[in-house]
Amino acid sequence: MSRPPGLVETPFHHRGIWPSAQAMYDFAAGTPAGRVGSAEEMATIVASLASDDASVVSGYALVADGGYSVA
Numbered sequence: 001m002s003r004p005p006g007l008v009e010t011p012f013h014h015r016g017i018w019p020s021a022q023a024m025y026d027f028a029a030g031t032p033a034g035r036v037g038s039a040e041e042m043a044t045i046v047a048s049l050a051s052d053d054a055s056v057v058s059g060y061a062l063v064a065d066g067g068y069s070v071a
Contacts, residue, residue, distance in 0.1 A: 007024070031066040
């Protein structure tokens with residue numbers, strides 16, 4: 001199982017990936033979620049997938065990108 005990263009508010013995304021922080025926020029505004037995700041949100045997803053509640057989930061990539069990949 002994997003959790004490919006989407007657009008997440010981290011120092012990595014502020015180190016030259018985008019020409020400016022505003023460019024990142026403008027891009028995110030165009031996704032169905034309309035915003036950048038947080039590291040805490042991604043941690044919640046990973047914790048849920050690692051819990052016993054997800055014991056029957058296997059062979060799946062949960063894409064958490066605010067809907068960008070399906071827009």
